Amino acid sequence: MxxxxxxxxxxxxxxxxxxxxxxxxxxxxxxxLLNKPEEKSERDISEGLVVGGDIDEKASKARFTTDMNMIWTFPSGSAVSSNAHIGNSVSNVYECYFEVYLDDEEQTLLYSSPVLPVGKKIDKLELNQVLPDGSHDALCTYHVLDDEDPDKELGTVSFAVSLMVVKE
Amino acid sequence: MKSKLTKATAVALAMTMCVPATAFAADNSGSFDTSFDIYSPALTIQVPLKADIQVNPFADSSATDVKKFDVASNSIDIWNASVDADKDIGIPVNATVRATITSQADDVITEYNTFTADATSSQKRINLNLSTAQTAATIKAKTGETLAFDANKKLNFAQFETNAAAVYTTPADSVAITKFGSLLSVDIGAPTTSDSTVGAKFTTDATKVTAAVGSFAVTGAANANADWKADDVAVEITYDIRASKPRNIKTPKIATAPEFTSGTSAADLKITVPSIGEATVTDIAVHNDAGEYKDFIWEKDAYTVDYTTTAGSAVITIPKDDSGLAYLTADGYKGKKQDLEIALSDGRMVVSTLTVK
Structure with a gap:
């Protein structure tokens, strides 16, 4: 027992x-799961071959208009540009967002914009880090979104920009 | 091997300069502040979203558009309506286009020099170039559109469409796309106006303003009947567009493809790169996807470069006992052309062939 x-x-x-x-x-x-590090998104703007006439007609016909200047100045020690002019031109048809990458080996992401409706400009461009004084090459990549499926990108287009950090 | 384009435009300077005062008998001297800055107007440029690079088994050599090529993208027409409203001037631009082969399947052979495609071959062989159109496309207002400026007093490109397609019968310029990059420069004029309104020629009547267009395309040769897949080759294209007068940038062409004769009577290999400008040679490599080595890049201390003896040119000297040259005397390479790439510090990629005999 x-x-x-x-x-x-x-x-x-x-x-x-x-x-x-x-x-x-x-x-x-x-x-x-709650603290999983965010996976770094790969910046892939390469295009493959079109085979068998399998063209995305909508994307193929789409064009993108810039409304931006290409040389952005920053006061020394500041991440806020004093002259950046960038947005989604009124000539465009689709919403978009853009990312700015330092054109170095690491392709460091400096800025990611919110989704911009057509005609919307960024009021203030503030990088996520302060760059040292001098001239820095960067790439601004626009991601153009499908108006019928906002989770789908029609395509991307990239423009070189110069970031000038100068003493005032 | 990645070359960086050294900016030909002036580095931005924002500085204050005091001019020292000079003493005169009557002291009426003073000083003033000056500053320097870079002109960076907002540019209104429109580009296609996609470069649909297609292998074309029905290429027609008599065609005047991109259909004449075995492999080509759509014509990439850059529309320019950039205007400085304050100065009341149109703004010309230069588009420096960079393209790089970022990936290729294991069974793909990329050639950096053109070749004669074989319609019966199943070998995936391809040569890709950036080519400037002989004649750029033109645009016109869409039928039914009443042209009007947008809220920023710029032409609204949504109201326009292509009028005449670009002509590629004999491209104005062509550069090979390599895995290490390539650079094509396209100068595009300023928009023009027939309006004579003082101080507002470009911002009064949209029907009187005409945008300018520049055109280029990815073109090339390919064995069109091979079993090509969408991910066989991937190309990355970026634009560097600046307000600029024509820059007339061309990638140098080596007049006579270099040859090296090995053996007891060998002499150092000398390669002359003309029209070097202010650039320097940063890397030299050979490429052969069909060979075992694929790509061989010379170490920087394996060669010398002379920029002074031949004005305007760079003369590269590779010693006759160089191990890379010795390797190319092996069976399978000896006597056969290898793709030769010479990277310049301004991003231009000179492509030729090297034959080791």
Whole structure:
């Protein structure tokens, strides 16, 4: 009798220990999922071959108009441009957003805009880091969005820009 | 091997300069502040969103458009309506186009020099170039459109369409696209106007303003009947567009493809690159996708470059006992042309062939 009671107690302890382990494991998984580092989005603006006449007609006919200047100046020590003029021209048909990458080996992302409706300009261009004084080559890549499916990109187009950080 | 274009335009300077005062008998001297800045107007440029590069099994050599090529994109027509309203002038632009082969399938052979395509071959062999149109496209107002400026007093390109297609019978310029890059410069004039309104020639009547157009395309040769797949080759194209008068930038062409004769009577290999301008040679390589080595880049201390003896040219000297040249004397390479690439510091990529005998 006493052995049976002891066995039952041991069994309960084992179950409790197992449940605790499961709870700890679940907690670890939840913590990991909530704190998973963001995957760096790959900046791929390459285009492949069109084969068998398989052309996306809508994208193929689409054109993109710039409304931007190509040389942006920044006061020394500041990430806010004093003269950047950039937006989604009223001549365009589709919404877009743009990203600015430093044209170096790492292709460092300097700025990512919100989605811009047609005709909308950026009021202030503030990079996500302060660059050292001097001239920096960068690439501004527009991502043009399909008006029928905002999760789909019709295509991308990239323009070189110069970032000039100067003492004022 | 990646070359960087050194900006030919002046580095931006924003500085204050005090002019020292000079003392005169009557002290009426003073000083003033000056500043320097870069002219960076907003540009109104329109480009196609896609460069649909297609292998064309029905290429017609007598065609005047891109259909004459075994492989070509659509004509990439750059429309320019850039205007400085304050100064009441149209703004000409220069578009420096850079293209790079960013990936290719293992069974694809990229050639950096043109070749005669074989319609019966199943070998995926391809040569891609950036080519400037002989004659740029023109544009016109769409039928039924009443031309009007947009809210920024610029032409509204949504009201326009292509009028005459660009002509590619004999491209004005052509540069090979390599995995290390390429550079094509397209000068595009300023928009013009027939309006004579003082101080507002470009911002009064949209029907009197005409945008300018520049055209280029990806063109080339390919064995069109090979079993091409969409991911066999990927090309990245970027634009560097600046307000500029014509820059007339051309990638140098080596007049006579270099040859090296190996053996006891060998002499150092000398390669002359003309029209070097202010650029310097940054890298030299050979390329052969059909060969085992694929790409061989010379170490910088394996060659010398002379910029002074021949004015305007760079003379590259590779010693006769160079190991890269020795490698190319092997069976399979000896006597056969290898693609030769010479990268310049301004982003231009000179392409020729090198034959080791």
């Amino acid at each position: 006493e052995n049976t009671e002891q066995n039952k107690t041991k069994g309960k302890k084992a179950v409790i220990a197992l449940l605790l382990l499961i709870i700890i494991a679940l907690g670890a998984v939840i913590f990991f």
